[in-house]
C-alpha cells in the first residue's frame with residue numbers, strides 16, 4: 001500500500017536574525033498542532049524533505065522530530081515515517097474539502113465534427129498517408145538527433161537553416177524573401193492565429209465560403225467578420241467586394257488565393273492586381289494563405305499576392321499536408337517591420353516551437369528529399385486528380401456541378417437546390433461514406449449548395465466506391 005501524502009506546514013522563526021534550528025521546527029509543529037492544522041494521524045514531511053526545504057542538516061531535523069516524539073506530540077512508525085500522535089496507528093484521511101469551483105468557459109467554437117472512424121472520408125483535405133515519405137523523414141530524424149547543437153535550445157522565430165531554406169524556395173518562385181522575414185509556425189494555423197492576435201484592427205474580411213478553422217478562429221478572438229461572397233463558377237465579383245470593403249473598412253483581408261478551401265477556386269492575376277489596388281486605396285492589409293501550392297504539377301506554381309504586391313503582403317504556407325500532417329511545420333512571411341512584434345506574440349503563446357521538428361524538415365529540404373518527394377507526389381496526385389474528374393463525370397448526375405481546381409487537394413461539388421444536404425449526409429453515412437457539410441465555411445447565408453471533396457486522400461478505387469454511394473444517396477432524393 002502506498003504511503004499517505006505528507007502534510008506540509010510552515011516553519012517560522014521568532015529569532016531576531018530569522019534563523020531556523022531544531023527549536024524553531026519544534027515550536028512550529030506545536031503551533032500548527034495548537035491551531036488544528038495537523039490532524040491526528042497525518043504524516044509529516046520526511047526528514048530529507050525538511051532538511052532540503054529549510055537548509056538544515058539531517059541531524060538537526062531528526063533532533064527536532066525526536067524531541068516532538070519524546071513530548072508525545074508525534075509518533076515514529078518504522079519504515080512509514082513520522083505521524084501526528086493520537087490516531088491509534090491509523091493514518092488520517094484527508095479532511096473533506098468542498099469541491100473547488102469549475103473554470104467557466106466561453107461557448108466552444110462550432111468546429112465541424114471529426115470524421116467518424118470506419119467511414120470513407122470523402123471531404124478529406126489530407127494526402128493519402130501511403131504517399132508520404134516516412135522513411136526519408138526517419139533518416140533525417142536520426143541524423144538530427146545525432147547532431148549535438150540542434151536539440152538543446154530554440155530560438156523564438158524558428159530554426160535559422162529552415163528559415164533560410166524557406167526563403168530560398170520562395171525566392172525561386174519570384175518572391176523576394178529573406179530568412180529574417182520568415183517566422184516558423186506550428187502549421188499554417190498558428191500563422192493565422194499570430195496575425196489575428198497581433199492585429200490592432202477589430203475587423204477582418206474573409207471569402208465566404210472559407211476555410212472554417214480560420215473563420216472560427218477570427219470569430220473566437222472577437223474580430224468582426226466581413227464575408228466576401230465567392231462563387232467558384234463565376235469568379236470574384238470585385239465590385240461587390242469593393243462595396244463591402246468600403247462599407248466595413250476591415251484591418252486585413254485573409255485570402256486563400258490558390259485552390260481555395262473549400263471551393264478549389266484560384267484567383268486570376270487580374271483579380272490579384274485589383275486586390276492590391278483596393279488594399280492600397282482602402283487601407284486594409286493582405287494576408288495570403290497559399291496552402292495548396294506544391295500539390296499538383298500540372299498547374300506549376302500559380303501567381304501569388306506576395307509576388308504581385310511584394311513585401312507588405314503577409315504570406316502563409318506549410319509543409320504539414322505534403323510531408324506528414326503530424327509534423328505541423330508551417331511559416332509566416334511578414335514585412336520586416338512587423339516581424340519583431342509577431343515573434344513577441346509567438347513567444348507569449350509557445351516561447352518557441354519544437355526545433356527538433358524544424359531541424360528535421362530543414363534537413364529534408366537540404367538533402368533534396370523534398371523536391372524528389374514532390375516529383376513523385378505530383379505524378380501520383382496528377383493521376384488521382386484526372387481519375388477523380390473522370391469518375392465524377394461517369395458516376396454523378398450531370399446536374400451535380402464541380403470545380404476543376406487543377407491543384408490543391410480538394411474540389412467543390414455543387415448539388416441541385418432541391419436536395420436536402422443534411423439528409424444527403426445521413427444517407428451517405430448509412431452507406432459508409434462521410435461528407436463534411438459546410439455551415440462553418442460560410443460567413444452569413446450560404447449562396448452555394450454543396451460541399452468539398454478531396455481526391456488526394458482516398459485510393460482511386462475507394463474514391464470511386466464513395467462516389468457511387470453518393471450517387472445512390474442522390475438518387476434517393478430524386479437526382480439521377
Ligand SMILES: Cc1ncc(COP(=O)(O)O)c(C=O)c1O
Nearest residue numbers: 187188189211261291318320330
Ligand atoms: C486553407 C487552409 N489554411 C491553413 C490550414 C492549416 O494547415 P496546417 O495543417 O498547416 O496548420 C488548412 C488546413 O486544412 C487549410 O485548409
